[in-house]
């Protein structure tokens with residue numbers, strides 16, 4: 001039997017804490033309820049929009065959730081982020097899989113690092 005993993009996942013930088021997180025929702029901006037509240041209180045989303053506009057990105061192209069994905073891409077795969085900037089035709093559908101793999105590498109690395117610590121503690 002073949003099981004196909006077809007759920008769509010998004011990797012983003014959290015607007016509240018600047019850490020990477022993944023979500024199945026296309027519009028999720030924060031990693032947790034605590035960060036969502038923080039962002040609401042400190043007006044960070046609004047300021048962030050201002051920064052993007054000042055960076056010269058056309059207003060009609062601003063999608064905050066998508067921009068947080070590109071920010072994650074910039075962190076994990078700067079080579080692909082450069083391509084996004086340079087090539088109009090290089091769409092998210094083309095780089096999301098690579099971003100997801102790069103994200104998973106980081107997750108696996110973190111898990112393995114934790115395991116190494118556990119082994120050290122046990123010794």
Ligand SMILES: [Zn+2]
Pocket residue numbers: 014015016017018019030031032035
């Ligand atoms: Zn967060």
